[in-house]
Structures are given as C-alpha cells and as structure tokens.
Amino acid sequence: MYTFDQNYTKRVSVKDVAYFEIKKNIIEGELLPGQAVIEEELATQLKISRTPLREALQRLELDELLIRQPNGRLKIAPISVKEAEEMFLIRILLEGVVVRQATDKIEEREIQQLHNNIRMCDEAAQAGRFDDFMNTSSQFHFMLYEISGNKTAVKILYQLNDHFMRYRRLVPAKNFHEKNSSKEHQRVLDYIIARDASNAEKAMQEHLIKSKKIALDVIRGYKNLDQL
Amino acid sequence: MYTFDQNYTKRVSVKDVAYFEIKKNIIEGELLPGQAVIEEELATQLKISRTPLREALQRLELDELLIRQPNGRLKIAPISVKEAEEMFLIRILLEGVVVRQATDKIEEREIQQLHNNIRMCDEAAQAGRFDDFMNTSSQFHFMLYEISGNKTAVKILYQLNDHFMRYRRLVPAKNFHEKNSSKEHQRVLDYIIARDASNAEKAMQEHLIKSKKIALDVIRGYKNLDQL
DNA sequence: TACTATATAATTGTACACAAATATACTTTA
C-alpha cells in the first residue's frame, strides 16, 4: 500500500508566498502604516492573480497587520500604542507559561543549544552587529517556544512577534539595543538548568518587562513623530 | 462632502455567512471531528461558489477548527486533550488580565448588568433550563471582556471559546452543569465592586480552574469513547 | 499473491470575467 518514498514535494502555493512576501514588506516598513492596499495593484506587482492574493490578504487581516475599513478597503495597520501595550502584556503571560513548560521538558542537548545561542549573542554585541544581535537574541526565545511543545501558546506568540518586529523597524536598530539582554537570558537558563520552573518564569518575565518598557518608549516616540 | 445619512447598509458577504454557518455546524457537532471537508460538496450544499467558500474555510483553518492534512485536504479538527489543556490554561491567564482591567474601568450601569446576569443564571438553573443557563453564564464572561476594552486579549478569548463550545456539545448539557458557577460569579463581582482587582482576578481564575477540571474530564471521556 | 505501472477520477489551486459596491469627477441648480 505505502511506498517508502511518497514523493512529498512540499507544494509551495502562490498564496503562501504572497502572504510571507507581503508580511515581510509590512514588517520591514516598505509598506507604511496607514497606507492603502489595492488588490489589483498588488496582484500586478507580485505577478499573481487576485484569487490567491485575496487569501493572503485575509490572513494578514486576521493577523491584524492589515485593517479593513468600513468601506471594505484594506490598509496597512496603523501603529497603536494601546494595542502594543496589550500585546506585550499577553506576551509576558504566555512566555511565562512557555518557559515553565520548557523547564520541565528540556533535554541536555537543548540546554547546550541555548548556551551556544547566548555566546553568539555576546559575540554579535561585542562586534557591534546590531541586527545580528537582535536576530540571535530572538532565537533564544523561539528555541524555548519549540522546547515547550505548547502549540497553542506558541502560535499566538509568533503572531505577536510579527508586530514586535515591525515596531523595531520604526527606529534605527541600535536604539533598540538591550545591552543586558544576554545576561538576562543567562539568568533564565540558569534557573532552567536548576529545573526551577517558577524562578525561570519569573526571570523571563522580568526580562520581558524591561524590553517592554524600552519598546513602548520607542513606539510612543514614533507615534508623536507620526502626528506632526 | 458628507451627507448626514451615509447609507451604510452593512454589506453581508457570502464569505462571512458561510464562515459563521460552517463554524456553527462544527461547534454543534453536525460536522464531526475528523470528518473530511470537500470544497465542491460544501459549496453545493451552501449554494455558493468555491471562491468565497475557500476564504471561509481558510479562516476556520486559522481558528484551528479545521485542519489541513499534508496532502492538502481539509478535515474537521479532531478533539485533542492536549490542545484543550493548553487552551484552558491560556484562558485562565487572559481572563485574569481581562477581569483586572475591567475592575479598573467598570461603571455603575455595567455593574447592574452583571447583577442581572447572575440573577438570570440562577433562574435558569432553578428551572432546569440547562442550555439557557450555559448561555447566560457565558454572557457574564463576555460582558467582562467588553468592559475590559482589551481588544487583543478578547479576540483570543473568543477564538478559544469556539473550541470550548464544541467540547460542551460532546456531551449532554446537564453533565456540564456547574452548580456553583453563579456563586463564583457573584464572588468575582463582589471584588469588582470593591475595586479589588487582584482578588477579582484570583476569584475568576479559581472559578475557571474548576470549570477547566470539569471540562477536561468530559473531553477525556469523549476521547476514550472515540477510540473504541 | 504482492508489487509496480498506468490510466482515470476526484480534489485543490489559480486565473479570469463579470457583478456589486464605492469613490471620484462632472453637472446642474439654488
């Protein structure tokens, strides 16, 4: 009945390519907050038809990276300080859960990977490679997401992360630079190694509260600039 | 430029009607967990074309009420005890936030509405109207969602609620009957009135932990039955 | 019989055309 090789060539749909491409453009600020999105225009640019494009756009709308106006037109989601606050708060709670669950499940090999990540973070920081630092630093969190095995929480966290990445791009990378992030990650890892889930959670939440504050200052600054 | 009456006849799209209709069928168990979903079939039943149907199905997939298999086919999401546990845990956290924020913002009129809700709950329970009791009891939570004003958390909570409603339908309503739910709601409300956000949160979470336990027993029971 | 290969059918993915709704430009009217 089953052949060993099932020839699963992972079919990449036009829809998904469009989704990730447009999302990238939103996050990186090629498409600006508030800007109108015209289906026909975008379809022409991406050289695809409106059918799969509309499915990609609907998904971005559900992600709240696009907003549908009462007249049915789409626009790139404006930056909202209130929403940003809500999202950071939820992140703090869910990432707390994730760390707790990761602590209970983590294996030696994964601990080593987290160690390596922290080292790479330090190296990037030393060398002044800000973007590299940010990406590597994010990876620390993502690794814990995967280790936790909590699909439901992780899905939400990744969605929130899309928004956080957009916030970052609002300002030059170095302004977002959190010098102590590595040390804070190390502290979380130390508790994880000690299998102390509740302190690991607490350490992570303290870390996130700090980055929340830094981020919100930036977002508020952008908002003020925006309103001039 | 603007006429007073803008003739905003809220355009109901075929897509949205399909989305809510299919969701209803999933939640109410007309479409069973694991069952295959064929686009053409459904389109014919609903007397619509595949284009808006596909958009409705994609949304249900993102809600995780539908699952896409590796071969591209859709099926009704199976019941997963693990996912259910994850969802209840997230609910407990987010609804904690919501209650805290609602406590800080609530107005006298809204307090009266919550009072009325509890009374209606008691009446339904007395009269043995189980479905009515469940619906009214849910309303208590939804009212707090709206009062909190936390759009981000509330969106997630409503999505989770779709799954919880489906779990409920797995078994006769009376098995799900939580006798003390009214009293627990009253306890939450008392703390809200006292503007004691942190105890209101705690009371709500204790309430939710109890209903989590009841629900998970039911779901585990269903799973066992399912595997025969 | 069990495995493979091939043809056929079923299903999903995409493009396109037209319908419905909304916005814009242009008149008309007071």
Added chain:
DNA sequence: TAAAGTATATTTGTGTACAATTATATAGTA
C-alpha cells in the same frame, strides 16, 4: 459659490473554467 444630483471610474465580491495535484481503480509483471 455651495450643495445636491448624475455619470464615470475604481475597487471589491463572486462565479466559473481550467490547471495542477492527489487519490483511486485497473492492468501488468515477477
């Protein structure tokens, strides 16, 4: 001139046709 009405253009919503993929049935081969 300003407001309202009308015609035109733009944009979104839906149906349909066809392409690409996957599943199923059939036949061939060891």
